[in-house]
Amino acid sequence: QVQLVESGGGLVQAGGSLRLSCAASGRTFNDYNMAWFRQAPGKEREFVAGIMRRNFGSTYYADSVKGRFTISRDNAKNTVYLQMNSLNPEDTAVYYCAADGYSGGVRTGIVPYNYWGQGTQVTVSS
DSSP states (O other): OEEEEEEOOEEEETTOOEEEEEEEEESOGGGSEEEEEEEOTTSOOEEEEEEOSTTOOOEEEOTTTTTTEEEEEETTTTEEEEEEOSOOGGGOEEEEEEEEOOSSSOOOSSTTOOEEOOOEEEEEEO
16 A cells, blocks of 8 residues: 655746645555646546656656656655646646556556545646
């Protein structure tokens, strides 16, 4: 079992920044590919960014956030981060952290992810 707890959400004006954190506990954090998803009201949950397990370092981003968001992980702290810059109202959503025990690359679909956090609300005002 892996338990995930997100933090760092809030209200920010357009053009502002936020950093989300996801603290993991339980089984070996290093062995999991980690990702951030988001779900806006009335919309399906979508992939935002992902990072490979251990220190492989490969990252992946949705086109809508490339160049604005950065995912990173600190394996010593069992934590994954999402730095969000140049936020706009379309980024408003509940953001979820997820862990995937797959031994290959980062997957962008929802189904493969074994573990999810409870979500943190991000609201961007215009």
